[in-house]
Amino acid sequence: MQLDSRTGWFQGVRHCPSPNCNERPAGEISLLVIHNISLPPGEFGGGHVQAFFQNRLDVDQHPYFAEIAALTVSAHFLIERDGSITQFVSCLDRAWHAGVSCFDGRENCNDFSLGIELEGTDELPFSDAQYHALKTLTLALQRAYPQITLERMRGHSDIAPGRKTDPGPAFDWQRLRSGLTEQ
Template identity: 45%
Template sequence: MALPVAITTEDKINMLMREGINKNADWSEAAHYDIRKPNFVIIHHTAQNSIQQTIRTFQLDHTKVSAHYVIGKDGRVVQMLNDYLRSWHAGRSKWGNVTDLNSVSLGIELDNNGKEPFPDVQINALLVLLDTLKTKYQIPFTNFLGHADVAPARKNDPSVFFPWKRLAEQGFGVWYDDSNLMSPPTNFNYVDALRIIGYDVSNLNAAIVAFKRKFIITDVSKELTDYDRRVLYNLYRRYF
């Protein structure tokens, strides 16, 4: 008896690409086309109790959520979807003019309940993965974001414990120059600055909190202090 042939992820992609509207049509592949190329990376924390629970969550039909990668506290990296497939990790989201982050991003979940620091071994594994993804897909350094960045009214991950500064120092994301925090000019429009960086300012308070959770950390109130405005101005100038 012949053994069953394992179907690879590449085979699955090829089968998906051949599923047209007319199922009875002949198939003759064209020479020129593109598959989805990720241009963003969105980082999450799982808000669950273990990596095993998260993997199981992503395999249940009714949960309707997934990610490309899950990283455990011990640095174990589990890939759950091919990079070229669209996972369901960002939900209702917006960054700049992009309103469907799922279609252009890779989702990475870190095993963390949102109330604890991230172990060094976990962050080190993340940095290795990010370097691989950045190199492979030529992802701009500004496009490494958190879930709360792209969905500020709904999400707070990857929490105030996440080391965004450390990532930015390695070329993944943006951080401010704390040695050059000059006061912004009198005509500085902080709403426009948040929008230009990428935040959805339709819910301004949520955007401010998301910004402060990431860059200020110790204060996540809805008001921008003088120091907050200097940080924002410093970051804003990096986009010109």
């Protein structure tokens, strides 16, 4: 897995481009935000997250899909239960993953962050394959964007407290941070 610094796309991962992105206002990348997602809630696989991030969610497949189909959201990456990584948005662009958010006194975290979605829920443990892929991806991102230090890795719940709960109590921050080094 290698980042093409000109395009912001990783080689060696699946590409599934999302239209739900735009240009970063300043080009800064200094925060990593960890999320979780499952569609429908609590169910894994099926390609529904990919369809959601591409505005192609079939509302006839599940009643919950009708509630969220009009939303236009994305993340830079999704790590599925088997550890496979999909990239939706170039790292150079702003994905729409954080919403109303604030970190270190700065609002609009999408402007300066990368978003990684883990296929999962707040309550269910994430898989070994996901932690391995997350660690590998995070190390590659730290090499490319040295401002992403251990202190600048946060959960969605940290930057949108009271509004978001992910990645949730089942996420093991120590497991992620072990082996990661400051750049």
